[in-house]
Amino acid sequence: MSASQIIFYIIAVFILFTALLAVTTRKIFRSAIWLLFALVGIAGLFFWMDVEFIAAVQIVVYVGGIVVLIIFSIFLTQQSGNEMMKPKLSRTIFSVSAAVFGFALFYTLIGKYNFQTASGKVLNVDVREIGTQLLSTTEHGFILPFEVVSILLLAAMIGCIVIAMKSKTATNE
Incomplete structure (x- = not known):
């Protein structure tokens, strides 16, 4: 395994871990902060792939704009310290099954198609x-x-x- 693959897996695990915490935590403010970390991880992945413009847009628009707007909305509604309700078991089962179905669909599509450009050159x-x-x-x-x-x-x-x-x-x- 090369160093490039190790860096990719570290960034991917960080993104998946923080995204999972953003969805599963019961405190709404902590959920917004974990979403912030997940979006920063995605920007790090773009930087790693040498797509600096998209990484900068990711940071400015999503981290700097959307997450800050979400945090301000939480503070404006006076809900920053409240815990969210625990979801019903049927909703949890549906969510897990939808996630598994989506993962299986993407895995099948990625395995079926090659996703390379026609000329084989990197788009610059x-x-x-x-x-x-x-x-x-x-x-x-x-x-x-x-x-x-x-x-x-x-x-x-x-x-x-x-x-x-x-x-x-x-x-x-």
């Missing part, structure tokens, strides 16, 4: 080209979806604040 895209495509208004540009997603995230954040303010005023009366 310049960051400048990615930025030009993201902010372009031409036929192959992505400025409209980029703006729609930003408006959607703003609406979600405003909705979180409105819900938190309503529940806070309702408990004060």
Whole structure:
């Protein structure tokens, strides 16, 4: 086994361990922190694969944006110290069976297909080209979806604040 494979397995075990803790812990704030660690592990995997732009986007968007938004939502709703309810046995059985089915499906698909590019070369895209495509208004540009997603995230954040303010005023009366 090479050093590269050992590093991959260490990162993969870290991601799986922290993701499992994010799903199984009963404290909601700890669950958000374990999710943060899992997403940082995924960014580490991208860095290990020499895809620095995707790793940076992973850190900025998911770790820096989504997880911070989740943590702020937890604090706004005054639920940071509460334990989540224990799930029913039927839901646990369904969740485990869905996870096993998904793992078997992915394992079958990965074993069936080779997943290599037609030329056998590694895809190497310049960051400048990615930025030009993201902010372009031409036929192959992505400025409209980029703006729609930003408006959607703003609406979600405003909705979180409105819900938190309503529940806070309702408990004060």
